[in-house]
Structure formats: structure tokens, C-alpha cells
Amino acid sequence: MPSVVAINQRARSNEQKALRRQAVLTAAETYFLEVGFEAFSMAQLAKKTGLVKGTLYLYFKTREALFLTLYEQSLIRWSEVFISHLSGDMTSKAYAQMLYTTAMADGAFIPLLIRLEHVIEHNVAIASLIESKRVFQRQVAAIAAPTSTSLSLNAAQATEVVKTMGVLLIGATRSDQGPALDNEALPEDIQDLIGSFASEPLFVKNAVRIIEGIRAETGI
Amino acid sequence: MPSVVAINQRARSNEQKALRRQAVLTAAETYFLEVGFEAFSMAQLAKKTGLVKGTLYLYFKTREALFLTLYEQSLIRWSEVFISHLSGDMTSKAYAQMLYTTAMADGAFIPLLIRLEHVIEHNVAIASLIESKRVFQRQVAAIAAPTSTSLSLNAAQATEVVKTMGVLLIGATRSDQGPALDNEALPEDIQDLIGSFASEPLFVKNAVRIIEGIRAETGI
DNA sequence: TATATAAATAACCACTGGTCATTTATAGCT
DNA sequence: AGCTATAAATGACCAGTGGTTATTTATATA
Incomplete structure (x- = not known):
């Protein structure tokens, strides 16, 4: 056996x-x-x-069911890595930078995350979709807890930060998903334009703005 | 004839x-x-x-070349509508709200924008891609000018706002792209989760945070 | 060792985006 | 008015896709 x-x-x-x-x-x-x-x-x-x-x-019932499972696994995997890199007291910039770095280091996570709603979820049994959302919810909570202490935010704020970081991550890493135009045969103005959308500073800068914005709303 | x-x-x-x-x-x-x-x-x-x-x-050389053209047309169309709705002096919230409303009102714009880098740009002649980027650049500039006066920002800040709004819009509207689970047969916890990602408040709140963040960086 | 079970297979389906030799409408010339 | 060169339009074709299913076959059990 x-x-x-x-x-x-x-x-x-x-x-x-x-x-x-x-x-x-x-x-x-x-x-x-x-x-x-x-x-x-x-x-x-x-x-x-x-x-x-x-x-x-x-x-796997469909190609997308396979990808949904791959997504769940990569989400859990990344969450654990990210959480393990959070420390007691972090600046919002250090936090954002760590989130970005760990997410990018997992080659599958972002490409799958980016296609979740548009493609993957559209050819999957509803039960699988629900299960996947529950995994997501669980990971958000798992990240929110240490986020709360790292950034000195209350629980609701920490949860909002985590959810919003995901949204921003998807938008900011979009430029990395374009075709690989390795050849620098592109005209300079286009290279500049692409350069102005470099995902790392785009993410980190705006993550900081959002985190500080959430923090500032404390007393309201 | x-x-x-x-x-x-x-x-x-x-x-x-x-x-x-x-x-x-x-x-x-x-x-x-x-x-x-x-x-x-x-x-x-x-x-x-x-x-x-x-x-x-x-x-059209490829299916994607057709979609790229559709994207360009919808981008131009939306830009003109959005610009026409900008007024001399706006709060960042009113600005963000108007951007969101006009973008959503154009049924094709966001679904095409969302697939630009992942899919569309990957099966298109480089010349078309360059042309498309130039159209984009031109529209960013066209929007940045009235944005500068509406939000009382300098030119560089206005350009950054416009570019960043695009990034946020993509992330925030992701939830609208999921499968239409019209049937409210979803468990309540899942409904709540989905509700917490409603695209409109998600976009507007974070747009305000980002705009105010950019504004606050003036003197630095 | 025989048998029931269900894991694995391979042939099959309707469909996709894309190509290209052939057909044919028509503008311009005589 | 009729002829011809041109190139717009066609439709048959291609290799590939995700997915299905009747059949084969490995194997745990009796």
C-alpha cells in the first residue's frame, strides 16, 4: 500500500x-x-x-478550478511569509515595502490575483467560489492582527488597511503584466511613460498615503 | 461614388x-x-x-488589435466627458466621485482598461502599442490640465493625481468584474465580504486619501 | 484466483483565432 | 459601352483549445 x-x-x-x-x-x-x-x-x-x-x-472540474486552487495556495503561502516579516513597530513605508517585496517574490501570487474576478471566478462552481472567499477572509484576518500592532492601528483600521493594500497592489503591478519589450527599441517618450508607472514606487508611495490617511481618520 | x-x-x-x-x-x-x-x-x-x-x-490584424482600438476610443470618449464635468474649484471628494461616475457610465471603458496589459497588449504589433501609449499620454495631459485648476495643484501634482487615479480605478472596480451571482443564495458572511469591497466607496475614499497625500507633499 | 470497482485512457466534440488561394465587384481606361 | 487590372471579399482550411465519455484496465477485496 x-x-x-x-x-x-x-x-x-x-x-x-x-x-x-x-x-x-x-x-x-x-x-x-x-x-x-x-x-x-x-x-x-x-x-x-x-x-x-x-x-x-x-x-479539477475546469481549467479555472485548477487556477482557483493555485490562487488559494499562493495566497496562503504569501500571507505566511508576509506575516513572518512583520515586526512590532514599523513605519507605514517599511510595511508597504515589505508587503510589495514579499508579494512580488512569489511568482504566481500576483498574476493569479490579477485574473481572479475577470477570468478565474467565471468558470468555477459556486461552492468553490464561496470556499475561496472564505480562505480570503481568513487570510485578511490573519494579516490584520499583526498589522494592527505593527502600524499601531485599531482592528477596524488594520482590516481596512489590509483590504485596501490588495486593491492598490493589483492596480500598481499592472504595468509589470505588459508584454516583455526587452528590446529597448522603444522610443524614449514611451520608455519614460512606462518608467513613470514603475510598480514599486507607485505602490509604496500610495500605500503610505492611504495608510496615513486611514490613521488620520482616527478621531472622526 | x-x-x-x-x-x-x-x-x-x-x-x-x-x-x-x-x-x-x-x-x-x-x-x-x-x-x-x-x-x-x-x-x-x-x-x-x-x-x-x-x-x-x-x-484588424488580430482580435486584440480590434480591442486595442476599442480601448483607445473609449479612453478618448471618457476623457472628454470627464473633462467636461470638471469645474473651477472642486473638493477632492467631488473630483473623485465625478471620475468614478463618468468612468462607470461608459460601459466599455473599464472592462477594456482592466485587460489592457494582461491580455490585449500581448497580441498586437509594437507600432500599435506605441501608438496606443501615445494616445494614453495625450489623454493624461488633457485631463491633468483642468485637474490642476480644479484641485489647485501644480502641473506635476496634477499629472501624478491623474495617473494614480487610473491605478486605483483598476483595483477598486475589480469586484464589479466577478461573476453575476444575482441570486442572493450566497451565505451572509460572503455577501458581507463582497459588500465591503463595493467599488464606489472604495474608490472615492482612497482617491481622497491619495489626493490629499499628494497635496500635503507640496513643500517637501 | 476471480470479480467488482473506479482510475485512467483515447477518441471525440464543437469551437477558437488566424491564413490564404480563389472569386468577384468595380474604377479607370480604351 | 465594354475590357481589364486591382484588390476587397470569401470560404475552405489549419492547428489548436477546453471539455466529455464510452471503453479499458489496474487493483483491493472476497
């Missing part, structure tokens, strides 16, 4: 099935990091896993 | 071709508003225009 499922073996126990499912997810994440969301094909993923396309649909 | 191109006629002059191209764009926008980005198919669009799929590719 092997607990590891080799290729060409069948996953029969629940444990084996969970293992195979996770193996698919791991392969999917690697493949996703290679080719991105749009070029990601289920047939290719099947080849990478050594399974066949139809088998993948035994483990 | 008719200047209007009827169906089953051929567009030969440049003027006729431009007209037909615009007719395709108009049909595309209507169709887009009906079915959204993901369900939009070139074959269906062909049927709606009375042309044939291959003919569409005479006017």
Missing part, C-alpha cells in the same frame, strides 16, 4: 488521490510560471504530469 | 474603408457590451456585421 503514487499507478485511496492532486498542482504552478496564464494549456499540462488530459478533469 | 458602404458592397476608397472599419468597431462594441471579453468571438462578430470572418482580418 504505497502512499506515493508513481506514474502509471492508480491513485485509489483518498490519500493517494490527494497526493496526485497536489502533484498536478505543483506541476501546474511550475508550468504556469514558465508560460503564463493565457498560454497555459491543459493538454500541455497533461504531458508535463505524465497523465492524459482527461485524467486532469478527474481532479 | 457612394461614401456609405452598404452590405455586399466593397469598400474601395480610403474613406469607404475607414467607414467600414468604424462600422466594425461599432458593432464590436455593442457585441462586447452584450457578452463581455471572454465570450467575444470573431466568428460571431462577423455574423453581426454581415461580413465574413476573414474580412474582419482585413481591417
Whole structure:
């Protein structure tokens, strides 16, 4: 009764099935990091896993269901890293910078987050969607607690900061999602324009403005 | 020499071709508003225009090239409406509210804006991309000028406000892009969560924080 | 060792965006 | 008025997509 499922073996126990499912997810994440969301094909993923396309649909109802799971995992993973980097007393700038750095360091998190509502949530069972929202809610709470002490905010303020940071992160990192125009054949004015949307300062500066704005609203 | 191109006629002059191209764009926008980005198919669009799929590719190199043009047109259209609603002296809240309202009123603008970098720009000739960025730059400048007087900011601050508002708008309207779960069969905690991301207050509140943050940085 | 079960398969489906050799409307010339 | 060169329009075609399902087959159990 092997607990590891080799290729060409069948996953029969629940444990084996969970293992195979996770193996698919791991392969999917690697493949996703290679080719991105749009070029990601289920047939290719099947080849990478050594399974066949139809088998993948035994483990995930749709392509988007797979991505939703990938998103949940990356959200949890990033949250834990971010929380572990929060310290007792931080400036809003240090906090924002740490949030940005840890989020960017997780290659899958932002690209998945960015496509959540537009694409991923549109081809998923409602039950999965609800489950995903609950995971989100739980992670917001998990981050809000240390945020409250790090930034000396009350609980409601900390929760608002966390939620708002997510919103800002999505907007600010948009420029990183454009095509890779590695060749600097772009005219200078366009390079300047793109440069003025560099995601890191865009995020950090506005995160600070928002956090300080929330803090200032204390007594009102 | 008719200047209007009827169906089953051929567009030969440049003027006729431009007209037909615009007719395709108009049909595309209507169709887009009906079915959204993901369900939009070139074959269906062909049927709606009375042309044939291959003919569409005479006017647009790719599906995304069509969407890029639609985006440019909606950007210009919205800019003009927004500018026309700016007055000499506005609170940052009134300004933000007007920006949000006019942007939402244009059904195509935000859904296209949101997909610009992730999808649209990835299947378009570099020349078109550059052209599109120039249109963007021009509209930012066109909005920044009245913004400067409306909010009593200097030119650099006004430009930063305009650019940052775009970033925030994308993040804040994300929740509107989720699947239409009209049925209130959602559990209450999920409804509350979704409610806490209502795009309008999310945008307006944080826009004010950012504008006031930028204003406060004047003397530094 | 035989059998029931369900995991895995492979052929299949309708569809997609995009291409291109062929057809044909028509502007301009004789 | 009729001819011809041009290029707009067509439709058949392509490789690929996400997803389905009847069939095969590995394997736990009796």
C-alpha cells in the first residue's frame, strides 16, 4: 500500500488521490510560471504530469478550478511569509515595502490575483467560489492582527488597511503584466511613460498615503 | 461614388474603408457590451456585421488589435466627458466621485482598461502599442490640465493625481468584474465580504486619501 | 484466483483565432 | 459601352483549445 503514487499507478485511496492532486498542482504552478496564464494549456499540462488530459478533469472540474486552487495556495503561502516579516513597530513605508517585496517574490501570487474576478471566478462552481472567499477572509484576518500592532492601528483600521493594500497592489503591478519589450527599441517618450508607472514606487508611495490617511481618520 | 458602404458592397476608397472599419468597431462594441471579453468571438462578430470572418482580418490584424482600438476610443470618449464635468474649484471628494461616475457610465471603458496589459497588449504589433501609449499620454495631459485648476495643484501634482487615479480605478472596480451571482443564495458572511469591497466607496475614499497625500507633499 | 470497482485512457466534440488561394465587384481606361 | 487590372471579399482550411465519455484496465477485496 504505497502512499506515493508513481506514474502509471492508480491513485485509489483518498490519500493517494490527494497526493496526485497536489502533484498536478505543483506541476501546474511550475508550468504556469514558465508560460503564463493565457498560454497555459491543459493538454500541455497533461504531458508535463505524465497523465492524459482527461485524467486532469478527474481532479479539477475546469481549467479555472485548477487556477482557483493555485490562487488559494499562493495566497496562503504569501500571507505566511508576509506575516513572518512583520515586526512590532514599523513605519507605514517599511510595511508597504515589505508587503510589495514579499508579494512580488512569489511568482504566481500576483498574476493569479490579477485574473481572479475577470477570468478565474467565471468558470468555477459556486461552492468553490464561496470556499475561496472564505480562505480570503481568513487570510485578511490573519494579516490584520499583526498589522494592527505593527502600524499601531485599531482592528477596524488594520482590516481596512489590509483590504485596501490588495486593491492598490493589483492596480500598481499592472504595468509589470505588459508584454516583455526587452528590446529597448522603444522610443524614449514611451520608455519614460512606462518608467513613470514603475510598480514599486507607485505602490509604496500610495500605500503610505492611504495608510496615513486611514490613521488620520482616527478621531472622526 | 457612394461614401456609405452598404452590405455586399466593397469598400474601395480610403474613406469607404475607414467607414467600414468604424462600422466594425461599432458593432464590436455593442457585441462586447452584450457578452463581455471572454465570450467575444470573431466568428460571431462577423455574423453581426454581415461580413465574413476573414474580412474582419482585413481591417484588424488580430482580435486584440480590434480591442486595442476599442480601448483607445473609449479612453478618448471618457476623457472628454470627464473633462467636461470638471469645474473651477472642486473638493477632492467631488473630483473623485465625478471620475468614478463618468468612468462607470461608459460601459466599455473599464472592462477594456482592466485587460489592457494582461491580455490585449500581448497580441498586437509594437507600432500599435506605441501608438496606443501615445494616445494614453495625450489623454493624461488633457485631463491633468483642468485637474490642476480644479484641485489647485501644480502641473506635476496634477499629472501624478491623474495617473494614480487610473491605478486605483483598476483595483477598486475589480469586484464589479466577478461573476453575476444575482441570486442572493450566497451565505451572509460572503455577501458581507463582497459588500465591503463595493467599488464606489472604495474608490472615492482612497482617491481622497491619495489626493490629499499628494497635496500635503507640496513643500517637501 | 476471480470479480467488482473506479482510475485512467483515447477518441471525440464543437469551437477558437488566424491564413490564404480563389472569386468577384468595380474604377479607370480604351 | 465594354475590357481589364486591382484588390476587397470569401470560404475552405489549419492547428489548436477546453471539455466529455464510452471503453479499458489496474487493483483491493472476497
